[in-house]
Amino acid sequence: MRHVERVVVLALDGVYPFELGIPSRILGAADGRYEVLTCTVDGGPVRSNADFSITVEHGPEVLRTADTVVIPAITPSSVTEELPAEVAAALALIRPGARLVSICTGAFVLAAAGLLEGRRATTHWQLADQFRRTYPEVDLDPDVLFVDDGTILTSAGAASGVDICLHILRKDHGSELANSVARRCVVPPWRDGGQAQYIEQPVPDPVATSTAATRVWALARLGDPLTLADLAGHARMSLRTFARRFQGEVGLSPGRWLIQQRVTRARHLLESSELSVDQIAGEVGFATGTSLRQHLHAAIGVSPQAYRRTFHATR
Structure with missing residues (x-):
């Protein structure tokens, strides 16, 4: 019988309704693999940062049964250096080993509880x-x-909550299901965690030429030894102009973006094919299997073999 992971979302006073609904919308669309419940510290309604309050079905006792606990964003004015006693009591109910996830200012709650000390995090x-x-x-x-x-796991503001839930889904069940859920929810299936939060010019100036068509062109040719000159030539820009515009639109350099896309494609092939590591390296544009191993380890900290074993075990 398939294990159904219980995800409990803790709604605190000042919660943002959009972020509160993300776990249910994303993980709840994963073909019954997650049960998503929402609770408050006392089982009563909470004030949202909008013009309405939110009533939930559960009190803090469900936190004892959670495999994953999500703390969604709260309005910055609700952030306190020390946790209110009722919030601390609710967090104390979470069993050891449960996965903890924050969205935006939810990281302040985890930090105030002493759970992020010595750890890497974002907000x-x-x-x-x-x-x-x-x-x-x-x-x-x-x-x-x-x-x-x-x-x-901690995430930045608003839509990054979608990214982290898709990341959890991909990590737990592989990219095919994560991509399927993303399609259902009409959201991008993959934005790398290392992508910049804030991009100076996410929409090109109306008189400027976008690099979007070149990105589509490159994705269809990842197996080729693409260079910056190839990309700039396709976009009909000088190297300097293309690199500057690409960084402004994507938040990454062309070279880093290419590596990211190749690693993503390699992960999919490791999950869904029986190709060898060297064959996959050739398919996605890495010169050797060694190069693929290095880039995959830098991205997610494991070898291709370990990644494939984990995926097949999850399946």
């Missing part, structure tokens, strides 16, 4: 200075969409 870039002043013992990276630090 919304606008609150990075406040977070560092309050919790200097946390290794904060305010430039990324999310951080996976094993049993504790």
Whole structure:
């Protein structure tokens, strides 16, 4: 019988309705693999940051049964350096070993509970200075969409909650199911956790030429030894202009973006095919299997063989 993971979302006063609904919308669309429950610290309604309150079906007791606990964003004015007693009591109910996830300012709650000490984490870039002043013992990276630090995962603002839930789904059940859920929810299936939170020019100037068509062109040719000159030539731009515009639109250099896309394609092939590591390396544009191993380890910390074993075990 297939194990159904219980995910409990803890709604605190000042919760953002959008972020509160993300776990249910994403993980709840995963063909019954997750049961998503929402609770409050006392079972009563909570004030949202919008013009309405939210009533839930559960009190804090369900936290004892959670495999994963999600702390969604709360309005910055609700953030306190020390946890209110009722919040601390609720968090104390979480069993050891449960996975903890925060969205945006939810990281402040985890940090106030002492759960992020010595760990790498992220939160919304606008609150990075406040977070560092309050919790200097946390290794904060305010430039990324999310951080996976094993049993504790933290994400940046708003839509990065979608990214981290898809990451959890991909990690637990592989990319095919994650991509299927993303299609159902009409969201991008993959944004790397290391992608920049804030991109200076996410929409090109109306008089400028976008690099989007070149990115589509490159994705269809990942197996080729693409260079910056190839990309700039396709976009009909100088090397300097293309590199600057690409960085402004994507938040990554062309070279880093290519590596990211190749690693993503390699992960899919490791999960869904019986090709050897050297064959996959050739399919996605890495010169050798050794190069693939190095880039995959840098991205997710495991070897191709270990990644494939984990995926097949999960399946």
